[in-house]
Amino acid sequence: MLNFVFFFFVALIAWFYWRWENSFFVRQIDNIPGPLKLPLFGNIFAFPRDGPGLLQIFNVKWTKAHGHIYRFWRGVFPIVNISSPSDVEAILTSQVHINKSITGTFLLPWLGDGLLLSGGNKWRKDRKLLTPAFHFQILDGFFDVFNRNSQILAEQINKKLVDVNEVDIYPMTSRCTLDIICEAAMGIQIDAQVNHDSEYITAIDRVEAMIQGRINSLLGLLPDWFYFQFTSHGRQLQKNLDIVHDFTRKVMVARKNIVDQQDADGSECDFGPKKRRRAFLDLLLEAARNGADMSETDIISQVDTFMFEGHDTTSAAVTWFLYCMATHPAEQDRVYEELYECFGDSDKPCTLEDLSKLKYLDCCIKESLRRHPPVPLIRRRINEDVRLSGYNVPADTSLGIQIYALHHNEEFFADPETFKPERFEADQIIGRNPFAYVPFSAGPRNCIGQKFALYEDKVIVTTLLRQFRFGIDLSRLPIRESFNMILKPDGGMPLLIAPRR
Numbered sequence: 001m002l003n004f005v006f007f008f009f010v011a012l013i014a015w016f017y018w019r020w021e022n023s024f025f026v027r028q029i030d031n032i033p034g035p036l037k038l039p040l041f042g043n044i045f046a047f048p049r050d051g052p053g054l055l056q057i058f059n060v061k062w063t064k065a066h067g068h069i070y071r072f073w074r075g076v077f078p079i080v081n082i083s084s085p086s087d088v089e090a091i092l093t094s095q096v097h098i099n100k101s102i103t104g105t106f107l108l109p110w111l112g113d114g115l116l117l118s119g120g121n122k123w124r125k126d127r128k129l130l131t132p133a134f135h136f137q138i139l140d141g142f143f144d145v146f147n148r149n150s151q152i153l154a155e156q157i158n159k160k161l162v163d164v165n166e167v168d169i170y171p172m173t174s175r176c177t178l179d180i181i182c183e184a185a186m187g188i189q190i191d192a193q194v195n196h197d198s199e200y201i202t203a204i205d206r207v208e209a210m211i212q213g214r215i216n217s218l219l220g221l222l223p224d225w226f227y228f229q230f231t232s233h234g235r236q237l238q239k240n241l242d243i244v245h246d247f248t249r250k251v252m253v254a255r256k257n258i259v260d261q262q263d264a265d266g267s268e269c270d271f272g273p274k275k276r277r278r279a280f281l282d283l284l285l286e287a288a289r290n291g292a293d294m295s296e297t298d299i300i301s302q303v304d305t306f307m308f309e310g311h312d313t314t315s316a317a318v319t320w321f322l323y324c325m326a327t328h329p330a331e332q333d334r335v336y337e338e339l340y341e342c343f344g345d346s347d348k349p350c351t352l353e354d355l356s357k358l359k360y361l362d363c364c365i366k367e368s369l370r371r372h373p374p375v376p377l378i379r380r381r382i383n384e385d386v387r388l389s390g391y392n393v394p395a396d397t398s399l400g401i402q403i404y405a406l407h408h409n410e411e412f413f414a415d416p417e418t419f420k421p422e423r424f425e426a427d428q429i430i431g432r433n434p435f436a437y438v439p440f441s442a443g444p445r446n447c448i449g450q451k452f453a454l455y456e457d458k459v460i461v462t463t464l465l466r467q468f469r470f471g472i473d474l475s476r477l478p479i480r481e482s483f484n485m486i487l488k489p490d491g492g493m494p495l496l497i498a499p500r501r
């Protein structure tokens with residue numbers, strides 16, 4: 001009898017699987033070229049565990065083997081990856097495909113329904129509310145935060161140079177951008193550059209590494225309730241998430257109390273229409289006070305989202321830019337000449353007006369973001385059937401937009417592995433498909449912090465290049481790129497640094 005029940009269930013599962021395999025949905029997906037899949041597991045065993053391997057398989061190996069549109073299976077969930085400008089344009093400019101895919105759910109326990117992960121009307125409402133926070137007049141007010149923290153970074157480098165001439169620059173730029181975003185998002189100074197033992201900073205580092213570890217392994221197939229309750233990885237992640245959320249909540253309450261107090265005693269408010277620089281948190285608290293439908297949890301999710309999106313991305317951009325300079329001394333000299341023309345020998349802080357004069361620096365930064373895009377892959381959930389490169393991609397499919405593969409497409413960027421800033425000189429851009437280059441994404445769901453990031457990036461690198469010359473020990477090359485949610489240097493970024501004066 002038991003045998004009969006067992007075989008009955010196996011046969012039932014096999015029948016359901018066979019029906020599903022032959023469904024119109026699966027047949028449409030499998031019509032798109034892609035690697036051979038295993039029943040139930042799909043291609044999950046082909047995913048490398050390490051970041052460099054992951055970048056290679058998605059952006060290089062499978063793109064070369066199957067073309068600029070291919071599909072693969074994460075268990076029974078299909079993912080279609082695209083990297084041709086016309087397909088990318090069709091998705092990014094669409095008002096229909098604006099929701100994030102299932103992989104975004106791994107970030108949900110951390111970022112909640114913040115701007116990065118929310119969809120539909122909630123996203124539209126929040127995006128409208130937050131857009132004024134990135135008005136250029138408001139960003140101008142952050143220049144003193146950028147300059148002050150860049151100068152602290154230069155001092156920290158100088159301290160290291162007393163003993164050595166090679167410094168791993170990546171953790172240092174990371175702490176610098178963390179200090180900047182904390183001040184901009186929450187209005188507080190955590191001094192991560194000098195205070196290395198902060199529980200909050202350690203927890204943020206762990207949360208990022210653990211979420212990436214989960215995505216890349218079989219743990220990613222477990223539902224949240226099981227993963228957080230019954231695996232030690234999940235329990236550890238929860239512990240670190242509690243530290244991060246606790247910190248954000250405490251800052252929010254403290255900020256709210258200050259504002260309430262100032263309101264009550266009529267003293268000058270440090271947030272209000274007359275004050276030029278306001279943290280993003282102030283804007284959210286103000287909106288909540290003015291009756292916007294926004295709970296405490298909503299505010300925390302938005303602040304945590306800015307902390308995540310605004311920290312590692314920019315430090316990766318700064319780090320890869322310094323790498324490009326270190327490996328291209330002639331281009332570094334030309335950038336320095338331009339800086340010298342603008343600033344001379346002075347210690348004058350960098351202003352928005354100065355940045356508008358630094359045209360060659362701008363080309364070098366754009367080329368660095370092409371060659372090493374900090375966000376190499378973004379995802380969408382297809383809301384209704386769409387035709388891409390002649391294939392029908394059915395509704396509910398997860399779609400990957402491979403920014404890295406797009407930026408390395410020979411058709412648009414000849415000799416794509418070579419650093420050539422002149423690609424971004426005015427006459428070279430004419431006629432190039434604008435969707436061949438999208439480091440900040442494009443369309444309605446582009447990066448809301450794009451201008452903030454570029455100003456911050458430029459102030460940090462000008463501060464450093466005015467004071468130091470960067471080089472690299474050739475035996476360290478190549479520094480491998482690692483796909484860890486963002487594009488990080490594998491094993492750090494050891495650069496040879498010499499003071500200019």
Ligand code: HEM
Pocket residue numbers: 115116117127305306309310311313314317373374375378379439440441444445446447448449450452453454
């Ligand atoms: C060089 C640095 C940066 C790069 C390359 C970058 C890139 C991107 C990209 C590609 C997206 C689209 C993500 C997606 O569709 O899944 C995005 C979204 C976003 N970015 Fe950035 N980003 C950078 C810096 C920043 C900064 C400094 C902030 C905040 C101050 C920020 C805040 C956001 C937010 C909130 C979103 C979600 C926008 C939405 O869905 O409406 N980013 N970013």
